[in-house]
Amino acid sequence: MKGIYCVLMCFLGGLFIFFCNESKKTSTLVQPEKWWKVHPRPVYAKLDKVGTFQDWFDVYKLIEGTYAIYEPNQFEEAICYLVIGQERAVLIDTGTGIGNLKKVVSGLTKLPVSVVLTHEHYDHVAAAYRFKNIAMFDNADALNVLKAGRVNASLQKYLKNDYLWKPLPKGFDPKTWIIPSMEPTTLLHDGDMIDLGGRKLEVIYTPGHSPGSICLLDRENRILFTGDHFFPGPLYAHAPDVNIADYMESNKKLAHRIDEYDYLCSGHNDPWVKSEVILRVGKAFADIFAGKGKFSQDNGLRRYYFDGFDILIRTDMINGVAPPTKSPTI
Ligand SMILES: [Zn+2]
Known part of the structure; x- marks a missing residue:
């Protein structure tokens, strides 16, 4: 009898754990089942591949002195x-922290490298601690996120529930994965010029995706590094630190300067996107608030579909609610 009781309790316990894990799963609107079916993304066949490093990083040369590390x-x-400029180089964002990014960067340039973070989210800041100089926008919320770091337990979800397509690289131990507390060595402001020697990057403050988001404009090469303001995928307008009014205002700012860049180097999925899409992002947000656009809905979340990108937004953000007012700092 005791044996049957034990088996029953184990079964119920297992069921409980199963349902807990299931409920924590990311919505399929955010992460479709078998998301890796998107591979190979067509753009990569057209780019100049330098190589694959540590079975984790794919490196592509976009133009002279400009590499995408994917x-x-x-x-x-x-x-x-x-x-890469004539005197120094800048690493824009640092990825998830899986694998040794510094080793990859050292193989691409011998010049001194400083990190510039487009914003404070884990998948952009995680490997910044490997570098001595870190620049970030001067925004208190963003700085607090960087300072807090991430403990191991809070990162585990990014390795589970089908987050991984291929095995983790050798030498990476999920049990010791953390993001250490960091403080930038340089604080950036709107309009700052980062001089690499013969090459400059202009800081454009573009909050919305997060309070500390920036884009970086390489005017001479007509490239805009967008961080997560834009990437060809589902733009996150549903997350708690998003301010949609700021997002729309920042997009207007970028649209206003569309004559200065031809390509977007985005924070995810595809490193070489034609710039005209910026003009359509503003219209897409306006359409959503006007009750237009095709979408799928799941548990209070909507995914709106547009040409070349989507927008994720919560129903409570649009049902009868006007977009919130923009921050006074923009
Ligand atoms: Zn991101």
């Missing part, structure tokens, strides 16, 4: 960029 094996498909 992590195709984890759901975020994070992309960071190495931008």
Whole structure:
């Protein structure tokens, strides 16, 4: 009798754990089942591949002195960029922290490299601690996120529930994965010029996706590094730290300067996107608030479909609610 009781309790316990895990699963509107079916993304066949490093990073040369460092094996498909001038180089974002990014960067340039973070989310800041100089926008919320770091337990979800397409690289131990507390060595402001020697990047403050989001404009090469303001995928307007009014205002700011760049180097999925899409992002948000646009809905979340990107937004953000007012700092 005792044996049957034990088996029954184990079964019920297992069932409980199963349902707990299931309920924690990311909505399929955010992460479709078998998301890796998107591979190979067509754009990569047209790019100049330098190689695959540590079975984790795919590196592509976009133009002279500009490399995309891509992590195709984890759901975020994070992309960071190495931008090399005559005297120094800048690493725009640092990916998930899986694999040794510093080693990859050292193989691409011997110049001193500083990190510039487009924003404070884990999939952009995680490997920044490997570098001595870190620049970030001067925004208190963003700085607090960077300072807090991430403990191991809070990162485990990014390795489970089909987040991974391929095995983790050798030498990476999920049990010791953390994001250490960091403080930037340089604080950036709107309009700052980052001088690499013969090449400059302009800081454009574009909050919305997060309070500390920036884009970086390489005017001479007509490239805009967009972080997560834009990437060809589902733009996150549903997350708690999103401010949609700021997002729309920042997009207007970028649309206003569309004559200055031809391509977007985005934070995820695809590193070489034609710039005209920026003009359509503003219209897409306006359409959503006007009650237009095709969408799928699941548990209070909507995914709106547009040409070349989607928008994720919560129903409570649009049902009878006007977009919130923009921050006074923009
Ligand atoms: Zn991101």
